[in-house]
């Protein structure tokens with residue numbers, strides 16, 4: 001991006017940040033909380049938690065708003081694979097490869113992991129080692145949305161960090177594939193308790209961020225997808241001259257760095273980047289939902305916030321399960337067998 005273009009988008013962004021959040025100040029519909037999570041979990045023991053996260057991210061995004069996309073995507077990947085347990089943050093080790101080594105991870109932004117660890121550092125310095133990496137990731141995702149011009153929403157807290165890697169296979173199985181149809185996606189997210197409206201709403205995460213040619217050139221070569229606008233296809237072919245060539249492009253051509261509803265307008269104009277995006281408008285079940293979000297941003301913001309809170313509650317560890325990592329990229333030092341056993345029993349008792 002040229003510096004003048006980024007200056008203009010910064011201006012646009014700051015005007016959005018100043019002016020656009022009023023729509024969500026009234027009471028929001030929220031999904032029922034999973035046991036062990038609460039809206040006030042760290043209110044007394046870490047009252048500045050949310051301020052620390054927001055202030056630091058505001059600073060990071062001033063230099064590179066692209067990091068917001070990286071952080072949002074990491075939370076989604078964390079939660080869809082083995083629950084929101086910070087497993088995606090674990091660096092691969094001798095004990096075997098983690099989620100990070102599976103193909104969908106290869107395109108997670110390395111900087112996002114660094115940002116989460118820096119947040120953890122600031123939070124633990126202020127409050128002690130009491131806030132989990134998975135809670136930090138959930139808050140970072142929310143602020144990525146908000147600071148990109150999207151809705152503010154409350155994040156229930158109290159997650160604990162997992163002790164195990166998700167395997168490569170689990171990662172592949174649980175993360176939706178860019179070549180999927182809407183029907184396939186509906187079936188796949190249904191196994192996690194998400195309906196078609198959730199699916200369309202969370203896909204709106206693609207209103208920010210970038211994708212690699214490898215994720216969409218099958219729609220261009222050898223044959224062009226009939227559900228792709230001609231001019232859009234021509235421009236994509238310039239960015240990616242061949243199947244899987246090296247290159248990236250924005251996910252939302254209208255407002256690539258703003259968290260708004262233009263992604264759905266893209267879809268209505270057959271300018272969705274991935275098959276998994278565009279088919280939401282081709283499919284008869286999801287098409288009216290796409291249209292409703294394209295014409296009503298407030299509705300999109302409401303549904304997005306609702307479904308994100310659901311994502312953030314997937315298979316969470318709470319109470320005395322798992323641990324609060326001192327370093328988000330690795331487990332705390334292995335404890336003795338006895339300690340682990342006692343912790344596990346407490347975990348069971350606590351869940352009654």
Ligand code: HEM
Nearest residue numbers: 069070073076107176177178202205209210211212215276
């Ligand atoms: C519904 C199924 C989904 C599929 C098939 C999918 C697939 C993908 C793919 C293939 C990429 C680009 C990877 C690359 O080529 O570099 C991507 C990027 C991204 N995804 Fe998704 N995704 C889905 C849902 C979501 C959800 C629920 C969110 C968050 C709410 C999300 C947020 C993002 C973001 C922000 C990026 C850009 C990341 C960056 O710029 O670093 N995605 N997604």
Ligand SMILES: *[C@@H]1O[C@H](CO)[C@@H](O)[C@H](O)[C@H]1NC(C)=O
Nearest residue numbers: 213241242243244245246247
């Ligand atoms: C992409 O870049 C890599 C590393 O620079 C190179 O090895 C590979 O051949 C390139 N692929 C294409 C299709 O250009």
Ligand SMILES: *[C@@H]1O[C@H](CO)[C@@H](O)[C@H](O)[C@H]1NC(C)=O
Nearest residue numbers: 295296297298299300302303
């Ligand atoms: C847009 O959606 C909001 C939230 O559901 C609703 O209150 C409002 O009436 C809708 N606006 C229009 C013009 O339909």
Ligand SMILES: CC(=O)N[C@H]1CO[C@H](CO)[C@@H](O)[C@@H]1O
Nearest residue numbers: 100101105106108109110113
């Ligand atoms: C094998 C591999 O490349 N793993 C990477 C997964 O993604 C993270 C963040 O981008 C990297 O730190 C890992 O090295």
